[in-house]
Amino acid sequence: MGFGNLGNLGNLGKMVKQAQKMQQEMARMQEELKQRVVEASAGGGAVTVKVSGGQELIEVAIAPEVVDPDDIEMLQDLVLAAVNEGLSKSREMVKQEMAKITGGLNIPGL
DSSP: OOSTTHHHHHHHHHHHHHHHHHHHHHHHHHHHHHHOEEEEEETTTTEEEEEETTSOEEEEEEOGGGOOTTOHHHHHHHHHHHHHHHHHHHHHHHHHHHHHHHTTOOOTTO
16 A cells, blocks of 8 residues: 555545634624524514524513414414524524535534
Protein backbone atom coordinates (compact mmCIF):
# COMPACT_ATOMS: atom_id res chain seq x y z
CA MET A 1 0.00 0.00 0.00
CA GLY A 2 1.27 3.39 -0.93
CA PHE A 3 0.68 6.79 0.52
CA GLY A 4 -0.97 8.15 -2.60
CA ASN A 5 -4.15 9.02 -0.72
CA LEU A 6 -2.55 11.43 1.76
CA GLY A 7 -4.09 14.33 -0.12
CA ASN A 8 -7.48 13.02 0.95
CA LEU A 9 -6.53 13.61 4.60
CA GLY A 10 -6.32 17.34 3.92
CA ASN A 11 -9.81 17.24 2.42
CA LEU A 12 -11.03 15.33 5.46
CA GLY A 13 -9.55 17.97 7.78
CA LYS A 14 -11.26 20.69 5.77
CA MET A 15 -14.57 18.85 5.99
CA VAL A 16 -14.20 18.47 9.76
CA LYS A 17 -13.54 22.20 10.12
CA GLN A 18 -16.59 22.99 7.98
CA ALA A 19 -18.72 20.64 10.08
CA GLN A 20 -17.49 22.27 13.28
CA LYS A 21 -18.29 25.72 11.91
CA MET A 22 -21.76 24.55 10.87
CA GLN A 23 -22.31 23.10 14.34
CA GLN A 24 -21.33 26.42 15.95
CA GLU A 25 -23.66 28.34 13.62
CA MET A 26 -26.50 25.93 14.37
CA ALA A 27 -26.01 26.33 18.14
CA ARG A 28 -26.01 30.13 17.76
CA MET A 29 -29.14 29.98 15.61
CA GLN A 30 -30.94 27.73 18.11
CA GLU A 31 -30.27 30.27 20.86
CA GLU A 32 -31.47 33.09 18.62
CA LEU A 33 -34.61 31.18 17.67
CA LYS A 34 -35.55 30.75 21.33
CA GLN A 35 -36.08 34.52 21.36
CA ARG A 36 -38.31 34.53 18.28
CA VAL A 37 -42.06 34.22 18.65
CA VAL A 38 -44.77 32.99 16.31
CA GLU A 39 -48.48 33.56 16.80
CA ALA A 40 -51.38 31.28 15.95
CA SER A 41 -55.10 31.43 16.58
CA ALA A 42 -58.24 29.34 16.40
CA GLY A 43 -61.93 30.15 16.20
CA GLY A 44 -61.39 33.25 14.11
CA GLY A 45 -59.08 34.74 16.72
CA ALA A 46 -61.13 33.64 19.73
CA VAL A 47 -58.04 31.93 21.12
CA THR A 48 -54.58 33.22 20.27
CA VAL A 49 -51.26 31.77 21.41
CA LYS A 50 -47.63 32.77 21.15
CA VAL A 51 -44.93 30.11 20.90
CA SER A 52 -41.18 30.60 20.99
CA GLY A 53 -38.70 29.08 18.59
CA GLY A 54 -37.70 26.92 21.55
CA GLN A 55 -41.10 25.22 21.30
CA GLU A 56 -42.39 26.85 24.49
CA LEU A 57 -45.91 28.19 24.86
CA ILE A 58 -45.40 31.72 26.17
CA GLU A 59 -48.84 33.30 25.98
CA VAL A 60 -52.50 32.33 25.67
CA ALA A 61 -55.21 34.93 25.02
CA ILE A 62 -58.88 34.00 25.16
CA ALA A 63 -61.63 36.34 23.99
CA PRO A 64 -64.22 36.74 26.77
CA GLU A 65 -67.12 35.97 24.45
CA VAL A 66 -65.95 32.36 23.93
CA VAL A 67 -65.92 31.61 27.64
CA ASP A 68 -69.17 29.72 28.03
CA PRO A 69 -69.50 27.67 31.23
CA ASP A 70 -72.02 25.47 29.44
CA ASP A 71 -69.60 24.63 26.62
CA ILE A 72 -66.15 24.15 28.14
CA GLU A 73 -65.35 21.50 25.51
CA MET A 74 -65.47 24.08 22.71
CA LEU A 75 -63.03 26.33 24.57
CA GLN A 76 -60.73 23.39 25.24
CA ASP A 77 -60.84 22.45 21.53
CA LEU A 78 -60.01 26.03 20.51
CA VAL A 79 -57.06 26.19 22.92
CA LEU A 80 -55.79 22.82 21.73
CA ALA A 81 -56.10 23.83 18.06
CA ALA A 82 -54.33 27.16 18.62
CA VAL A 83 -51.49 25.58 20.59
CA ASN A 84 -50.94 22.84 18.02
CA GLU A 85 -50.92 25.41 15.20
CA GLY A 86 -48.46 27.57 17.14
CA LEU A 87 -46.13 24.64 17.74
CA SER A 88 -46.35 23.69 14.07
CA LYS A 89 -45.48 27.25 12.99
CA SER A 90 -42.59 27.33 15.45
CA ARG A 91 -41.15 24.04 14.17
CA GLU A 92 -41.46 25.25 10.57
CA MET A 93 -39.67 28.50 11.42
CA VAL A 94 -36.82 26.55 13.04
CA LYS A 95 -36.63 24.15 10.08
CA GLN A 96 -36.40 27.01 7.58
CA GLU A 97 -33.73 28.87 9.54
CA MET A 98 -31.63 25.74 10.06
CA ALA A 99 -31.89 24.92 6.34
CA LYS A 100 -30.15 28.23 5.66
CA ILE A 101 -27.16 26.96 7.63
CA THR A 102 -27.16 23.32 6.54
CA GLY A 103 -27.90 24.07 2.91
CA GLY A 104 -30.83 21.68 3.01
CA LEU A 105 -28.81 18.72 4.30
CA ASN A 106 -31.06 16.30 6.13
CA ILE A 107 -29.43 16.27 9.55
CA PRO A 108 -31.25 14.08 12.10
CA GLY A 109 -32.55 15.87 15.16
CA LEU A 110 -33.21 19.20 13.42
